[in-house]
Amino acid sequence: NAGVTQTPKFQVLKTGQSMTLQCAQDMNHNSMYWYRQDPGMGLRLIYYSASEGTTDKGEVPNGYNVSRLNKREFSLRLESAAPSQTSVYFCASSEQGTANYGYTFGSGTRLTVV
Amino acid sequence: QKEVEQNSGPLSVPEGAIASLNCTYSDRVSQSFFWYRQYSGKSPELIMSIYSNGDKEDGRFTAQLNKASQYVSLLIRDSQPSDSATYLCAVLNYGGSQGNLIFGKGTKLSVKP
Numbered sequence: 001n002a003g004v005t006q007t008p009k010f011q012v013l014k015t016g017q018s019m020t021l022q023c024a025q026d027m028n029h030n031s032m033y034w035y036r037q038d039p040g041m042g043l044r045l046i047y048y049s050a051s052e053g054t055t056d057k058g059e060v061p062n063g064y065n066v067s068r069l070n071k072r073e074f075s076l077r078l079e080s081a082a083p084s085q086t087s088v089y090f091c092a093s094s095e096q097g098t099a100n101y102g103y104t105f106g107s108g109t110r111l112t113v114v
Numbered sequence: 115q116k117e118v119e120q121n122s123g124p125l126s127v128p129e130g131a132i133a134s135l136n137c138t139y140s141d142r143v144s145q146s147f148f149w150y151r152q153y154s155g156k157s158p159e160l161i162m163s164i165y166s167n168g169d170k171e172d173g174r175f176t177a178q179l180n181k182a183s184q185y186v187s188l189l190i191r192d193s194q195p196s197d198s199a200t201y202l203c204a205v206l207n208y209g210g211s212q213g214n215l216i217f218g219k220g221t222k223l224s225v226k227p
Contacts, residue, residue, distance in 0.1 A: 033214060042219035043158070043202065056212065090157055102148045102204075103215060105157040 002026050006091050006092045006106035013081045021076040021109050023091030031072035031094045033103065034066065036087040044088065049074055081113045118143045118205050120218035128226050131189040135221050137203030141193060146206035147186045148215065153199045162188060193225045
């Protein structure tokens with residue numbers, strides 16, 4: 001039982017480069033989320049998807065795009081990376097589309113933009 | 115802007131003591147509350163959820179909720195060095211098409227042997 005799988009685990013990008021962070025869950029959850037975690041700032045929501053085919057902006061969506069490819073997969077894309085996007089990125093999923101039962105998190109992607 | 119506030123710590127307690135972690139939230143209509151534990155360099159893991167006023171116990175952990183005071187706490191009894199971690203309080207926010215969690219910045223707990 002893998003839970004939520006994120007790839008890659010580590011990445012270094014140059015300013016202006018693009019990349020896609022991948023996330024997949026095998027728990028048949030409806031809802032998926034992308035958060036970033038920065039020292040002193042806590043976890044902040046970037047985008048979320050209530051169900052396959054729907055996505056919504058969170059607190060800090062600028063500079064990011066998402067795709068809910070199917071029920072299992074939810075990817076996060078940085079089109080033109082900036083040093084301010086250096087962070088740890090967590091994907092999460094939850095049951096029943098309301099987050100009432102809390103999240104299951106992936107192991108995170110540590111991204112550095114130089 | 116809905117907010118979840120926690121004392122950043124560090125909170126230091128001796129082994130075997132009770133650790134008390136506190137959290138306040140701004141949205142009066144919030145109904146669901148969660149505590150996550152995050153070890154350094156790892157992802158958050160859910161340890162407690164609470165939805166009703168009062169206490170909820172699970173092993174050495176007790177979550178307490180007071181909706182009138184907009185306050186939720188986590189007590190860890192018989193604290194162990196392995197409990198040393200950052201504890202995140204989270205509140206369910208209903209916005210848009212469904213809910214998502216708003217997290218506090220976390221309280222760092224250190225349990226000294």
